Amino acid sequence: MSTEITMPKLSDTMEEGKILRWLKHPGDQVRHGEPIAEIETDKADMVMEAYDDGLLDEILVHEGESVKVGAVIAVLRSAAEQARVGESASSAAAKRGSPGPFTATKGDTSQSAENQALEAEQAETQSAEAQRPRVASVRQIRRRRPEEEPAEVSVDKTSFSDVSRQSETEPGAEQHAGDNSSRFHPAVSAVQSAAPTAIAAAPPPPLSPTQTRGQETSLSAENKLRASPLARRAAEEAGIDLSQIRGTGPEGRITKRDVDNFLREQQLFKFRRLIAPREGLPGSREELSKMRKTIAHRMAQSKREIPHFYVTIEVDMEEAVKFKNSLEATEIFEEDITYNDIIIKATALALSRYTRMNASFENDGIVIYPNINIGMAVAVEDGLIVPVIHQCEQKTLPEISRAAHRLISKAAHGGFSGDDLSGATFTISNMGMLGVEHFAAVIVPPQAAILAVSAVKDKPVVRNGQVVVGKTMMLTVACDHRIIDGVVGARFLNEVKRFLENPASLLV
């Protein structure tokens, strides 16, 4: 059995991811849950873990390359499968001359058809680059660098005359390999369909680059749809693999602009690593990072679409402060409970009573979430991320504390995984550590509300008719008025206040 490893969706908004570093290499044994690669998403750098045991057979996406979510980035194989590969090629050779069932894989999914087109395209680009008549093999050279090459038969070193033979054998091999490792094979068959044309056009002397181009553009109908001739030529000259580029033209066609944008992104990425502090120079213009783009897009969308209203309340934190101190003094929990943890717990309790605050406006309906997953806005370099504590309704205060600390440490050091950054149903933005008096936050769509937490301050308060020094904190909730009315927002906030002012309740 071989398993494809695909680019995981590591956040709600993630569309593509970039491989920063492979932590495992072809030939390495991989265990379920073991980190195999570092991935840059629109939100953060994350570690990707293996879902299965096996041998990392092939890396399809190299470091520094981006692919869409769901794209195959590597292949994992069991040792048994590894042994069988050698046979499959030879048994395929035995079936030489069988009709080429190109459709066998086409029937698969449109996705794979697209893959075929893409990979055939690569083969073309490569052949022009190589400027020698080794059409089928070139893709392999690029795809599997020698050092990554597993011990298996490949068309890599085939001479030109071998290519035609190969092209006859592969269709058989493809039928044979009708398992989930077949993603690799369609590419080969797409290359074959190209091969005869190229052979006919090629004969003895090498073609000049321009001539080759003319031949290639007429290879197959799928190719033409995927990228414009101009984009293809620009990518070729820049040495970019077109499959790395996301097309924004009709039907996802790659245009020159996509190539340009891709190049700019690449440049920026390199540049960003060089300059450390991200404060803009006066008079300078800064291109948005992926994270900033996401923030810009989502926050603008929120303010555009969600009718916000705000409710603010002052909480007397005297009891909460005592509560925190007594937990510290008694060391009743292993964890250091912070104000942040206390506020998350209080909020979770309030949310379980005011379910509309834990909801989302969808297609003229209100969806109440089954779980309470609280996102915490955490500042990082040039932006913020919102790690999520899932199922807060089932977690005790120390459990929440543990989850929060784990996430915050990941935010500082990288290494988010799984659903760490997705699935929030409510968000808390805490600027208490920055000493702010009061602020309001922007709702993170599609959530219904966000709680803004300000600093705990020494303030004059009236207690038993006396003005004394008390500890207070401002809470402001921003609500989506399509879901929540003022009364609900106010009651919810009062509920949070009640729990904070009576913190024994937080020990449930």
Place this chain on the structure above:
Amino acid sequence: MAASRYDLVVIGSGPGGYVAAIRASQLKMRVAVVERDLPGGVCLNWGCIPSKALLNSAETMELIRGAAREHGIQTDEIRFDFKRVIARSRAAADKLSKGVRFLLRKNKVDYIEAQGSLLGPHTVALTPVAGKSPPPAEALEAERILIAAGSAERLLPGMTIGDNLMTSKEALLNDRLPGSIVIIGAGAIGAEFGYFYQAFGSKVTIVELEKQMLPGMDAEIAEELRKEFVKKGVTVLLGHSYQSAKRKGSGWSVGLNANGSETTVDADAVLVAVGRSPVTHELGLDKLGIELERGGFIKTDESFRTSCPSVYAIGDVVRPPLLAHKASAEGVAAVEIMAGIRQPGFDLLSIPACIYCEPEVASVGLSEAEAKRRGLDVKVGRIPFRANGKAVAVNQTEGFVKIVATRQYGEVVGCQIIGHHATDLISEVVLGKTLETTTAELGRSVHPHPTLSEAIMEAALAADGEAINF
């Protein structure tokens, strides 16, 4: 009707407005179009369509006149009824205008005869127009408003229309052929009417302020057109500025200035063809503080949104080029952006421009000079029609094709054509540009033989130094 709210109200039913309205209706919007004149706007009633009917008459006239010389087909003395020529043009306009009315009805777009103006961000006031049926309400409520009010003929200071001093609109209705005419302006309209009147035997003088005909067009193309006009007997005065138009007998004496020296040209009639201006007055723009740009165009963003977020604008009121097909394309784009099925932005460099005199002129994208001005390193492929088999066979060998492509990738950034059927030929290059074609694909696409279109293929090859037949 008054109480219900439209998703979109379009002001103007020209090629921008009516096309946008139909597209909006296709996208399930409830749409109304407000028009103060006739369905189809200037294009159908006072521009493209009736003028093409006149030019077709002119071409027929030239064909018959050349029949003996070229084909040995003898004709008796040629006589014509100029009133019929004009009437035929009006009939064509009328037919298409009715067609627009029909299309709007078929697409369930409410057509309202009134002067539309902005009353609020979501309100269009309807002012009755004399001679039209009264509007169904005083105002329409709309989620969004699209201004597609178009443009009007421009006059020079001190000019008043009348007594055979005409703009194109009066010329289209004028059924008495002037013996002589001075045309001020050698742009598309000036060239087309110049050709038309010349074909019917008027003595034509075209006056142009710039140093070339068709200002803005590739200079080589413009010079070729000037030579062809001069060959036909048209007097072309370049670098002449208009000073005055004085009545002289039953005609006019037009004062001109060239480099400080004054001259006058006398003629029975004067046609002013110095361009068009956006129609922005009477729209109530100032009520909503909608900003204008240089030249009086309405300022819009990439989504065709004006400075009032619920009000959009497209076509001639927005920016040059003032072309019907540009307005239509913008109308469709604006509506699709509103519907969220299209990204903001619009590529003006893929808008073709056509002039329908003979020889025809057509262009898309950048000229060689403009490309260089923008710092592009370009190569140019140029093929004359005399090297084209079909052109020789049908004896239409004047003119040439120029293709401008970047040296780096061979990206086709522009094409200019002067010659027979140039306006039909350009579409291939427009498609090519839209698909980001390079000279390699244009040159390697097999073109049928013998056709004029082979000149495009050869010009693409010529850009790469690989032309076969030249």
